[in-house]
Amino acid sequence: MNGQPSVLEKVVAFVDERIGLKTLQAKMLNEPVPGGSRWAYVFGSCLLFIFIMQAVTGILLMFYYVPSADHAYASTQYIIHEVDYGWFILSYHFWGSSVMVVMVFAHMSQVFLWGAYKKPRELVWLIGLALFGLVMAFGFTGYLLPWDQRAYWATTVGVEIMDKTPLVGDFMARFLKGGPTPGQMTLSRFFVIHVMILPAALMGLAGLHLFLFRKAGPAGPFRGSVEELRARTDYFFPRQVWKDVVAMGAVFVTICSLAFIEPVVLLEEATPDPGDYHPEPEWYFLFLFQMLRLKMFSGELGQFVAGVAIPLGFMLFLASLPFIDRSPERNIFKRPIALVGWLIVMTGILVFTISAIINREFLD
Amino acid sequence: MQPKLKSKVRCADREVGEVTRVIVDPLSREVSHIVVGDGAGALEREIPAAEFQTVTEDAVQLRATSSEMTQFPAFQREGYVTIREVEIAHLEDHLHVEAGEVLVPVPELERNVKRRTFFTNFTHAIGFLLALPLAFPVLKYVMKPMYAPFDNRWIKIGNAGKIKAEDVGVQFKFKKSVKEAFMPEAEVDKNVWVLKASPVVLEGVYRGKDLEFKDHSGQVIWTNKRDVPYVAYSGKCPHLGCGYKWRNVPKLGRQIFLCPCHLSIYDPSGKVLDGPAPRPLDPVPIRVAANGEIEIIDVEFKAGTRAQIRIV
Numbered sequence: 001m002n003g004q005p006s007v008l009e010k011v012v013a014f015v016d017e018r019i020g021l022k023t024l025q026a027k028m029l030n031e032p033v034p035g036g037s038r039w040a041y042v043f044g045s046c047l048l049f050i051f052i053m054q055a056v057t058g059i060l061l062m063f064y065y066v067p068s069a070d071h072a073y074a075s076t077q078y079i080i081h082e083v084d085y086g087w088f089i090l091s092y093h094f095w096g097s098s099v100m101v102v103m104v105f106a107h108m109s110q111v112f113l114w115g116a117y118k119k120p121r122e123l124v125w126l127i128g129l130a131l132f133g134l135v136m137a138f139g140f141t142g143y144l145l146p147w148d149q150r151a152y153w154a155t156t157v158g159v160e161i162m163d164k165t166p167l168v169g170d171f172m173a174r175f176l177k178g179g180p181t182p183g184q185m186t187l188s189r190f191f192v193i194h195v196m197i198l199p200a201a202l203m204g205l206a207g208l209h210l211f212l213f214r215k216a217g218p219a220g221p222f223r224g225s226v227e228e229l230r231a232r233t234d235y236f237f238p239r240q241v242w243k244d245v246v247a248m249g250a251v252f253v254t255i256c257s258l259a260f261i262e263p264v265v266l267l268e269e270a271t272p273d274p275g276d277y278h279p280e281p282e283w284y285f286l287f288l289f290q291m292l293r294l295k296m297f298s299g300e301l302g303q304f305v306a307g308v309a310i311p312l313g314f315m316l317f318l319a320s321l322p323f324i325d326r327s328p329e330r331n332i333f334k335r336p337i338a339l340v341g342w343l344i345v346m347t348g349i350l351v352f353t354i355s356a357i358i359n360r361e362f363l364d
Numbered sequence: 365m366q367p368k369l370k371s372k373v374r375c376a377d378r379e380v381g382e383v384t385r386v387i388v389d390p391l392s393r394e395v396s397h398i399v400v401g402d403g404a405g406a407l408e409r410e411i412p413a414a415e416f417q418t419v420t421e422d423a424v425q426l427r428a429t430s431s432e433m434t435q436f437p438a439f440q441r442e443g444y445v446t447i448r449e450v451e452i453a454h455l456e457d458h459l460h461v462e463a464g465e466v467l468v469p470v471p472e473l474e475r476n477v478k479r480r481t482f483f484t485n486f487t488h489a490i491g492f493l494l495a496l497p498l499a500f501p502v503l504k505y506v507m508k509p510m511y512a513p514f515d516n517r518w519i520k521i522g523n524a525g526k527i528k529a530e531d532v533g534v535q536f537k538f539k540k541s542v543k544e545a546f547m548p549e550a551e552v553d554k555n556v557w558v559l560k561a562s563p564v565v566l567e568g569v570y571r572g573k574d575l576e577f578k579d580h581s582g583q584v585i586w587t588n589k590r591d592v593p594y595v596a597y598s599g600k601c602p603h604l605g606c607g608y609k610w611r612n613v614p615k616l617g618r619q620i621f622l623c624p625c626h627l628s629i630y631d632p633s634g635k636v637l638d639g640p641a642p643r644p645l646d647p648v649p650i651r652v653a654a655n656g657e658i659e660i661i662d663v664e665f666k667a668g669t670r671a672q673i674r675i676v
Binding site for chain 1: 507642
């Protein structure tokens with residue numbers, strides 16, 4: 001056997017000869033990480049991992065789920081109560097979406113605080129923002145699919161908010177609902193958006209995001225001399241890959257634990273009479289929901305400001321950030337406006353979310 | 365200028381060999397060292413860029429003398445990877461070390477092609493012409509169910525005998541049959557709030573005018589008379605479309621309509637007392653038979669607008 005290549009080695013050699021596999025693999029793994037691998041860099045890999053798991057669990061759910069107003073609820077109940085481990089697959093998918101939102105916030109915060117959106121990484125940042133929008137759209141459209149009261153009312157209110165966009169709002173809301181009120185057409189539309197359009201868009205944009213990131217190269221730490229960085233530089237593999245894999249494992253265990261501890265339980269089947277149910281969106285939209293309760297955002301104009309202008313304006317602001325903030329300084333402790341701004345936004349979201357939860361008790 | 369591969373390397377006193385390899389710093393992406401050898405496999409040495417005195421198209425002049433060459437470390441191949449095996453962003457932009465251009469011939473047919481711009485534009489035009497006739501059908505295809513005619517059926521919702529006191533909101537739940545597109549006819553649960561209004565509240569609702577309800581065409585389909593004491597409000601909150609409740613609020617010392625979503629509060633006449641709602645509750649067409657049977661038309665208005673815009 002000595003000296004003779006094994007079958008596996010022959011297969012690898014066969015493929016390598018045709019597509020240059022080894023060079024490709026070397027290029028993928030040998031990416032210098034300036035200043036060395038860090039735990040702070042794991043969020044992007046975690047997001048990719050969560051997305052793949054969402055795709056897998058989502059496809060599994062489609063083995064039983066029927067996107068029709070008379071079967072969506074029953075088929076979801078069937079998945080939860082009858083199908084072996086159906087409750088787990090569904091709960092994993094549900095909690096996976098929440099963890100994905102948390103990871104998106106962590107990833108964006110890391111990039112923001114490290115000043116990694118600045119030249120030459122503007123395009124990576126812009127595509128990242130589009131991906132953020134896609135993740136939120138995934139959450140919003142997926143929420144309707146079980147067709148229970150929670151689903152129905154979150155969608156009703158969410159689409160009404162979109163309706164407040166000037167000029168195109170009415171068209172957008174009717175387009176999404178497939179009519180004047182939510183029903184079968186809404187379910188069909190949300191379904192195709194959730195399982196076809198968004199995944200295709202996300203795969204394309206995530207690929208572009210990674211490509212642009214590799215083109216621009218990792219930003220590395222925001223302080224340290226060139227000599228210090230050079231001394232600590234390593235390749236993506238193995239140290240960063242190791243950290244990424246450990247973080248993915250932690251994410252997986254977290255989602256599984258949440259699915260076990262708090263499995264998905266449906267409310268009554270969707271109907272335009274809310275009964276005793278107090279409509280509320282998923283937790284990551286709570287801050288927006290709470291903002292709309294404020295007196296200052298009352299009336300037609302107020303709703304437009306809180307529901308459309310502020311979120312849209314904030315996204316536009318983030319998109320223009322690398323073009324406004326052109327100082328090459330990346331150290332967050334030397335960018336007081338950025339640091340304070342980040343703290344204000346995070347605190348604001350936290351305060352509004354908590355006050356929405358406190359309001360919940362006051363209503364019951 | 366960057367040193368080139370195969371360039372001659374000269375020390376202060378004599379030529380010592382040629383550039384066999386170029387080493388690039390991955391952070392600055394500049395040439396950091398050259399490797400000097402005689403091209404015949406003898407010992408190669410790494411010379412840092414700081415030692416270069418001048419670099420020309422085909423030669424590198426070093427500061428050191430040939431006898432000082434031994435002070436430079438021997439080149440160790442295993443300490444490096446080629447640039448094909450590593451991904452360093454924008455490395456090519458910084459690097460000009462090729463020994464020369466590597467070329468392939470342009471195919472014969474491509475050499476004398478005129479009107480390249482014309483061909484490019486023509487390709488775009490064909491693509492555009494293919495897409496154009498599709499745009500309208502696709503738009504109409506996805507818009508099919510968006511605009512439905514109004515539903516002006518009267519629906520029985522219960523008996524007024526259920527209402528025991530004046531100016532108290534009483535919820536009437538009812539089933540509404542819906543036939544949506546290809547779906548079998550189904551029933552959905554809906555509700556309206558009915559009030560037996562005192563004259564004061566009735567005045568608050570109608571403000572001295574009968575209330576007309578119109579179809580798409582603007583034709584009046586029903587008029588709520590201002591002297592009929594029964595008022596029915598659409599179960600949909602005019603703020604963002606949630607379902608509101610009738611609540612006793614001890615702090616206010618009165619009963620009110622409260623929407624749990626965004627906390628809009630309405631008095632029995634539907635007037636906004638507090639919260640973000642842009643307009644009062646929406647009365648719907650109501651008629652009460654002599655035996656107390658209440659019928660309504662389940663009209664719905666767009667939520668969140670100051671004006672009432674009927675959508676159902």
